[in-house]
Amino acid sequence: MADRSPRTRTLFVRVAWRNLWRRRLRTWMSASGIGFAIFLVTVGMSFQAGTYDAWIETATGLMSGHAQVQHPAYFDNPEVRHSLAEGTDLASQFEGVPGVVAVAPRAEAFALVSVGERSFGAMVIGVDPVRDAALSDLSTHLAAGEYLPSPDSAFVGTALATNLGIEVGDEIVVLGSGAEGGVAALVSRVDGMFETGRVEVDRSVLQVGLAAMQAGFELGDAVHRVVIKTRDARGVTGMRPILEAAMPAGGRLLDWNELLPELEQAIQIDRTTAAMTYWLLLVVVAMSVVNAFIMTVFERTREFGMLLAIGMRPGSIIGMLSIEAVCVWAMGTVIGILLCLLVVVPLGMVGIDLAGIEGMDAMAGQLMMPDRLYPALNVEVLVESPGWMLLGTLIAALIPALRVRRMQVVEALREEE
Amino acid sequence: MVVECRDVSRTYDDDAVPVHALRGVDFQLAAGEWVSLAGPSGSGKSTLLHVIGGLDQPTTGSVVVDGVEVTALSAAQLSDLRLDKIGFVFQSYNLIPVLSALENVEFILQLQGVDRAERRSRSREALHSLGLSDLENRRPGEMSGGQQQRVAIARAIVTEPVLLLADEPSANLDTSTTRELLEVLQSLNRERGVTILTATHDPMVMGYTTRQVNLRDGNVVGDNA
Amino acid sequence: MNRARRMPVKLLMQLSWRNIWRHRRRNAILLSAIAIAVTGVTLLNMMMRGMQQDMMNTAIENLTGHVKILAPGYRDDPGIERGFEVVEGWQTALPGGVQGWAKRIRVPAVVMSERETRGIQLLGVDPVRESISFLGDATVDGERLAGPGDSRLLVGGLLTEALDTAPGRRLVLVTQGADGRTREAGFRIAGVYRAEIAGLEKAFVFTGLEALQQLLGTDKITEISIRLDHEDLEAPTIAGLTGSVENLDVLSWRELEPQAASMVEISDMAIYILFVIVMGALVFGLVNTLVTAVMERLRELGMLRAIGMRPRVVVAQVVVESSIIMAIGVATGLMLAAAMFAFVADGIDLTAFDDSLASFGMRPTFVPVFDIRDVVLVVVLSLALSVLASFYPARRAVKIKPLDALRR
Known part of the structure; x- marks a missing residue:
């Protein structure tokens, strides 16, 4: 057979x-x-x-980046005093990490923005313009003027500007409470405006220079967020161990999944x-x-x-x-x-x-x-x-x-x- | 003996009234014989042919083909028995419609696992011996009924079976084609010693066979050489 | 002789029915395919309609209403300077079918507790009138506002947590007065409300309308929100109001919530695309079965032609068979869908997707919506498909010549 x-x-x-x-x-x-x-x-x-x-x-491109380092309590309870010390150094620590494209430190606080008799509440964010532009799209939504040309410049959403009745070149006063509990005050000149199309951003966000922010809000060199952009947003979870290794004790690493759960x-x-x-x-x-x-x-x-x-x-x-x-x-x-x-x-x-x-x-x-x-x-x-x-x-x-x-x-x- | 049937009965219980297709048939077939089973339709000739060919299992009795007790075999073993020891020619629909004559003959060798070169040469030889060399590449639809039946015979003998079974092979053929077909079978029987068993009620077929077994109502009623 | 002959409908139905029955197995599979497609499409569609309805309701309850009256320019620069006064009896211009309306002041403000500062929308309302908005359904810890003169605050739960405060404690509000000067005043918290969409709790702080007017130094309001019994009444309402309230904008929720409106439109489109795609997938199986049914019956059809059946009756036979299969399949599918709908009609808990649903303007409990118009669409579309699918098989059947078929 x-x-x-x-x-x-x-x-x-x-x-x-x-x-x-x-x-x-x-x-x-x-x-x-x-x-x-x-x-x-x-x-x-x-x-x-x-x-x-x-x-x-x-x-992630507008503001949040792919990952952030924050004070452990800041995400759930964003208070000015929940900050990370030596923010500028911290930011540079992540710059060498492979896979990281850009890093930017930010300090922020909710404050009253006033022009003459008019006042509106807004989120005031202190940024390093060069580093933040490498990471966030906000500067590309320029509607008028320039993006933070000098340390005492302010970059304002168009809706907020309309509400305040201001134009490029006008001065604004920012009033809030500082990290030490004192009154925080800051005077800036509006040198640019942005329009993202997202109403809540255009109406309630104001960017100023990081140093001015830190000085005005009694922060020293502390920041609230170190924002990180990586080569690939989807790969960020896999990068956590490397990023955590570069992070100081007492920091909290959040990736975009956690920062933007709705996404x-x-x-x-x-x-x-x-x-x-x-x-x-x-x-x-x-x-x-x-x-x-x-x-x-x-x-x-x-x-x-x-x-x-x-x-x-x-x-x-x-x-x-x-x-x-x-x-x-x-x-x-x-x-x-x-x-x-x-x-x-x-x-x-x-x-x-x-x-x-x-x-x-x-x-x-x-x-x-x-x-x-x-x-x-x-x-x-x-x-x-x-x-x-x-x-x-x-x-x-x-x-x-x-x-x-x-x-x-x-x-x-x-x-x- | 190529085939030995002892007391073979086959009863179909499918319908309300049981049908006794075979009632205790004894039948032997020796090597080199060409036996035709004759009888009117319903006499049991096809059933006996199917039982011997391993297509149907008897209800009682024993069927031995080439020394193997058929009733003891599993479905897979029956498949192999049919493949290796038996050649089949049916009254119609013998061939795979999508394959050419040559491929149809080769197909069964491929089932046996014969390698390509040998398959080719054996199939060609089988077709040649039946005078079909010119029709190698024709598909069944492109051949006459007689030609198709000859291809079926070529396929049946290419495996060199111990027994060639033909069920009403001439049913769909005219007289002259039937004669040609019978001459082919006769020469296979005489010159190559192929053992043949046909079931038919065509008197012309009976004229060519070496022995004729008559059945009626499931019993053998006559056996004359 | 050319007598007008009627189509032997009854005979055709009988023939088709028996032929379908003859090949139970394959027709059962085809029927299941149709039923599954119809069930699936109907269920998905009910879900999408549910989401759509939800987005719409949320947009409307989100202090928008179906129709809103605003001063021109308010939308770009919301503030009490863009307030207005309405003449007495303005509501006589409203046609029937109005569920309710509410006058409000809505201005941006900053709220401060001992520890924290936040930006919010401050609303002066008449509490009784707010049954038309989410505030009517919201649960409240503490007390609700007593009336338009109540100068206490109703604060959202999330904002209360962020400000680290509680009912009975005081908050300071900073906002713009009618004269353009900043007003700063302390308010006591009457109660804390919980909204189904958590985001609203952070955005809105309520007080009495008259109390707020007093603080801002005005008699004006900034908006009138109108809730209707049905969306279809929107156009007549807008038409009726536009003439009577002069120099004011009368806007539909679609203009005020363009994002929700365009999502509603897009989901409408998605529903139709889904219908066409899934029902379209059935054509392949239907054509296959019909062609085979014709080819198997070559002899039979040839014989019928030989004894005098007209070609168009042959065509009708194929179409009838196709339609019967489709009709049974669709009926089965719709019944299955209805049974499953009854099962989930009370709503599906989607709390796991809370954040995102809220960002799309949807609630965590999701209720599927049954729209009879969609069912009609499925039925019409499927019958059209069954006729379409029988076109080619019928042509094959007509080509059969009596002799060809008999000779085979």
């Missing part, structure tokens, strides 16, 4: 492949269905990836909704493939009877049907991925003009969206849905194929064509 160990059974593959073309329309329909699902899911996922990147980029949750919600849609799509398509295979197996009952009669094992027939399934899947995947690339690659280069879509512009500012959205392709996107679809197609083929095991040869042979 010859060796019957499984090896490349070229004829099996040929039989499987040619059988697909006996029912051209059915094969194309199954493959197109699979392609349709894969196309939509991959395109959807690339847009998601692009959207999340944009959310993270814009949200991470927004991504989770969006992912969940999208995933439910994808699953629905994949299941519906897989079921139509089941249907196609039920019809195929039903029509070929006699052929299978004959194959069983001449000594083919049921397992081999099921194997042959699985090859058919894989071929249909492969066709569908090629269709789906090609269409996806056709859509996503060009869009990934030029981006989608969100500002041009009606209704989006209003959202863009608030929802942390940039003007242009770039869908992002990666291996995960291209592999995940085809992977699940392969499993689905194989199961779809196996459900009817397993009937071959229970097939009675004599009855199968008698079956009408």
Whole structure:
């Protein structure tokens, strides 16, 4: 008896492949269905990836950075006295850490901003203009004047400026309570204004020079946040050990997940909704493939009877049907991925003009969206849905194929064509 | 003996009334014989053929094919028995529609695990011996009924089985094609010593066989050489 | 002879029904696929409608109302200088269906405790009228405001914690008076409110309307918020008011909360896209089944043509079969969805996503919303699809010539 160990059974593959073309329309329909699902899911996922990147980029880019070091109590209870001593030195300690792109120390306090008889409350932030510009987008939202050209300059949101009735060049008085409990006072000249589109920022944030802030609020060299920007926002969790090693005792490291919990949750919600849609799509398509295979197996009952009669094992027939399934899947995947690339690659280069879509512009500012959205392709996107679809197609083929095991040869042979 | 059946019964209980297809049949087939099972439809000839071919299991009795007790075999062992020891020719739908004549013959050798070069040469030889060399690359749909049946015979003998089973091989053929087919079988039987068992009610087939066994209502009612 | 013949509808239904039944297995799978698609789409859709409704309600309850009357320029520069007085009887211009309205003063202010300072929106309200806003539902520790003359404060829970204060203690408020001068005054805290959306607690501090007018030295108000019974009444309300309150802006919540409004619009779009995509995925399976059903019945259809069945009756047979399958699938799917809806109708607890939901203007408990218009859309869309899917198979069926089929 010859060796019957499984090896490349070229004829099996040929039989499987040619059988697909006996029912051209059915094969194309199954493959197109699979392609349709894969196309939509991959395109959807690339847009998601692009959207999340944009959310993270814009949200962390405005103020918070990818990670921050703070006094342990400051995050839950932001009081002026909860500060980190020797802030300037601290900032330079992180500058050498591999993966860190920019570091900026900030001191901040809530204070009353007055011009003449008018007063408004605002968050006053003392920054090192050079270091902060490397890390935060705020300076790029310049609406008038310049970004903190001198140590006693102030950089004000446009809405706050309107409320105060001031223009570039006007002087403002900042009044608050200092770290030691005394009255903090600071006089600055408004040399620039910003407009981010986020109302709460434009209405209630004021930046001044770090040194002026520290002097006015009795802080010495203390700061409230050391803001860190890393090469990759998503990789920041993995960088925690390195960053913690560079951190002084008594500091607290927070990454953007903790600083902006609503961002991470927004991504989770969006992912969940999208995933439910994808699953629905994949299941519906897989079921139509089941249907196609039920019809195929039903029509070929006699052929299978004959194959069983001449000594083919049921397992081999099921194997042959699985090859058919894989071929249909492969066709569908090629269709789906090609269409996806056709859509996503060009869009990934030029981006989608969100500002041009009606209704989006209003959202863009608030929802942390940039003007242009770039869908992002990666291996995960291209592999995940085809992977699940392969499993689905194989199961779809196996459900009817397993009937071959229970097939009675004599009855199968008698079956009408 | 190639086949020895002792007291073989086959009862179908599927329907409300049990059907006794075979009722205690004794039957022997010696090497080199060409026996035809004859009888009207419902006489049990097809059932006996299926039982001997390992396609159907008898309810009681014993069937020995080439020294192997068929009733004791598992489904997988039965598959192997059919693959290695028996060649099949059915009345229609013998071939895989998507494969050419040559590929159809090769297919069964591939099931046996024969390597490619040997497969090719043996299949060509089998087709050649049946005068089909010119039709190697045709698919079943592109051949006449007689040609298809000859390809089926080529596939059945390429494995050099101990027994060739043919169930109504001429059912869908006209007279002259049937004659050609029977001559082919006869030369295989006479010149290569292939043992053949056919089930048929075509009197023309009976003229070629070396022995004829008549069945009626599941019993052997006549056996004449 | 050319008698007008009626379509044998009853016969067609019978034939189709039996043919579907003949291939139970594959039609059962197809039916399940349709049912799953319809159930899934309907459930996702109810969820999205729920979120949409939630965003809308929150935007409206967030001291906005459906319609608001403001002085021109107030939105860019909110303050008491942009206040206004309304003529007596202004509300006669309101059409029916108004749930309520509230006059308010709303000005930016700074609040100081012994330890901390924060920026807030200070609101002077008539407590009775505030049933139209979130304040009506909010729970209060301590006392509520007694009336428009009450000069005590109602402070949000989170702000109370940040300021490290409590009911009965005093807070100092700094804001701009009507004359442009800074007013600074001490207020006692009457109570602490808790809002469903925690962010609001940090933003708003309430006191009596008349008390605040007195502090600011004015008789004016800065806004009138109007809550309607239904969103559809918005347009007539705005139209009615625009003529009667001269020199004032009458604005819809969509203009005041453009972010929420555009999110509502976008989720509308998302719902339709989802419908088309998932129902579209069904076409592939449906076409497959129908073509096979036609091909299997070549002989039968050929025979029917031979005995005189007209081509359009053959077409009708395919369309009827397709529609029956679709109709059963959709009905099953909708029933499943309805059963599951009943199960979750009381709401799903999403407290885990609290922060983010609030930032989208949604509540932590989420109630799915059932909109009959969406169900109608599913039904119409699916029937259209079933006709569309039967187009090609029907063409194949018509091409069958009586002899071809019989000769096979």
